[in-house]
Amino acid sequence: MSFKRNHALLIYPQGQGLTKKLIGIGFRLSGESEKNPNIEDTLIAAAIEGMAGDFRVLGILTDWFYLHYERVNVDRLIRALKNENNQRVNAYFAAIGNIFNKDIRYKKLKKIYRGEALNLSLGPGSSFLIKRNGEDERFVGSKLLVANGTLRVRLDDILSPQDLAKIHSDYYYRLLIGPSYRADMVSLFKQNPRLTASELAKQTYGSFATAWGVMKDMSLIQGQW
Numbered sequence: 770m771s772f773k774r775n776h777a778l779l780i781y782p783q784g785q786g787l788t789k790k791l792i793g794i795g796f797r798l799s800g801e802s803e804k805n806p807n808i809e810d811t812l813i814a815a816a817i818e819g820m821a822g823d824f825r826v827l828g829i830l831t832d833w834f835y836l837h838y839e840r841v842n843v844d845r846l847i848r849a850l851k852n853e854n855n856q857r858v859n860a861y862f863a864a865i866g867n868i869f870n871k872d873i874r875y876k877k878l879k880k881i882y883r884g885e886a887l888n889l890s891l892g893p894g895s896s897f898l899i900k901r902n903g904e905d906e907r908f909v910g911s912k913l914l915v916a917n918g919t920l921r922v923r924l925d926d927i928l929s930p931q932d933l934a935k936i937h938s939d940y941y942y943r944l945l946i947g948p949s950y951r952a953d954m955v956s957l958f959k960q961n962p963r964l965t966a967s968e969l970a971k972q973t974y975g976s977f978a979t980a981w982g983v984m985k986d987m988s989l990i991q992g993q994w
Contacts, residue, residue, distance in 0.1 A: 775974055777849035781814040791815060794937060795837070795928035796829055805938050805956070807974075809846045813853065820857040822891065827861070828920035831907070833927050834865055840930070840943045842950065843874035845974055850881050860887045864911035888914045950975030954983040962987070 782790060790806035792798050812830065819827025834841075850859055859882035866878030890898055898916035905915040934941040938956040946952040953973040958964065964972070970980035 774976060775971055776845075777813075777852035777974075778810055781810065781817055781853075783814070783818065787811075787814050787818060791826070791829075794940075795833065795933040797926045797928065798829075802936070805960075807953075808840075808937075808939060809842055809849055809974075812841070812846065813849055813858065816858045816861050817853075817855065820855075820861050820889075824889075824919055825921075827889075829923070829926050831865075831920055832922060832924050834869070836924060836927050837930065837933070837940075838865075838869045838872065838875070840940055840948045842943075842948045842953070843872075843878055845950070847878060847881060848974075856882065856884065857887060860884070860912045864908050864913035867911040868907055882912050884912070886912050886914050889919060890916065950979050951983060954980055955987065958983055958987050962991075 781787075785800070788798055788800050789803040790811040792800060792802040793804060793806040794808055794811050812833075815826050815830045819830055846862070850862055853859075863879050863882035866875040866881065869875040870879060888896065888899075898919070899914060902917040905917050905920060908915040928936075930940075930944065934944055938960060939953045942952040942956040943949070946955065950973055954969050954975060957969060957973055966977055966980040966984050969975075969984065970977045973980070
């Protein structure tokens, strides 16, 4: 059977399942943590929840990017968003791309949504809030209109890179190698060296060639090739 590369989840987690993943990528929330959840899957799931009206989650998600944007696999994020095709979620990530556009990877993320700017708040009073409170300066000029005070800024609700690297294996290897499929594959191979190249690729959304190369290099290091 030929290898078929995946780019996204079919169904994103919600509720308590999402909370566990959020804690697992460094959100300081009450509850149990899932070990080593996929970073990009969790970011998209949080954005889906947030853009549907949970502004607490969206606020912390935005804070997370300020601390960890350098460790996001933006290529993977874009591929998954194209598969999901949720225009409100895409508008949020286009706004994130605008905030961090000095990083060339995020310039591509800005293009994930090309429509008219969307108002974050739903309902007839949304435009009035912006006129009364002004616009959140982080989102000025982006594809998302956000009134001041809608999203709280609480960076203390997010683990630092040093602390997140202690609990999240993929994040640790992204710090060492860079935010790539290869980093996630090295992390997963270290956890389960019995995986095949196909399994390694599918579980990290990467290519078979990259997975094969990781297995070969790691096996050479361990003297097993």
